[in-house]
Amino acid sequence: MSTQDERTAGEPEGVPPSVRAQLLATEHWSLLASRSTTQAEVLTRISMFLMFTSASLVSLALVGQATRFSDMFVMLAMVVLSTDLLIGLLTQVRVMNVAMEDLMYVLAMNRLRAAYVDLDPGMAKYMLAGTHDDQPGMDQTYYFLKGRSTWSHVAGSSAVFIIMANTALTAILLGTSIMLLGWPAPAAVLAGVICGLVFAGASMFYGYRQYRDVWPAFTPLSPTPPGRD
Template identity: 35%
Template sequence: MMKKPVVPPPPPAPGDDALRAQILGVEHWSLLATRGAIWQEIFSRTGTFLAILSATVVALSLVVQATGFGQNFRIIALLVLPLVLLLGAATYLRLLEADIEDAWLVVGMNRLRNAYVEMVPGLDQYLVTGYYDDEASVLQTYNFRRRVGATHLFAGSPVIVGIVNAVLGGVLAVIIGQALGLATWLQITAGVVVAVLTAVALIAIFVRRLRKFRRDLVPRFPRPRAETVDPVAAD
């Protein structure tokens, strides 16, 4: 029985590259717009939480001026501070999710840039952002390097909100200790312990979300192993 001859695929039409570039460009602008909306939400949520926290501190200071650090102050603080801490925890969780969503958008844009480089050979020498979708290339798009330093992570909105939440939890523990009539050293110890435990819990949530992102990220266009590393980009 004779085998059927293999028929090669038809050559691409002259206008295919232009149509492909147009579709990729529309998708790129869509991802950019979504990224802008996410960053606007990050700034808005962080600003709202810090504004509410500042208003709470001012209100409690007025209560102190009027009644002193007495029972009235403790009652008001125990009513208000848990609500602020709950808002802070919700803000922290949403900021983490927003950062993960932003990372996936960066992965998508890196894949689109990979298509641009494929369509126009030599275009990669003009790009400072990554055009592969592996982890190192995603980090390159974030800060134009293939790794993120501690200062970059420390300055992020989730870290700032997390630190505020930890301190707020410690202050709340001290006030609860005062209401229970504990000794001063016990109040301070309880405040420090609660603040540290809160910080550890928030860090654990961050690490778990980061590990899940790494597990879910399956590069479709990874960086070739034979490609040399730019020493300036790796600093």
């Protein structure tokens, strides 16, 4: 039995193609709206985090001048940096969740495009976005043209951006904490950098593992034919 036969098996007979097209289009618009809302929400979260961090650092500079960088200033700086990092981590969790949700929406819309092609096979040659709900189809939807590497897509993502921001906060906070314990400044800086790199590596590995674990558990309804990936 062909893949198309498997997809159409069990469907109610007698439903006009125009009705099916309307139902598919309604679902497609629903997915587009949900995807747009999610993307707008996470961009707002990132902007709020950056504004909060910038404002807190400017406030620390003003307080430092007023207190002549006394012990009270150091204590306040540690509290503020810890708060910034906490908010950054919460933002990072949301950004990574949204990345997986975006993948979910892309696969769902690819499946709907496959249904459009089933209704009218002649449409396939006009579609630049993927019409297969698997990894090659996802890659095609994220970038219609050939040539962009996976590394470029990952490096330019919002997830890597927020990870780098939190890496800097982690390195500064831990380096300062270690220096307050009496370590010499070069050793504290080196320890902070190492801790930051460990945090960045762990965060990226977690994001990659989330992405990797999707495919063994996901069964595409319209996989890419062999030789076309």
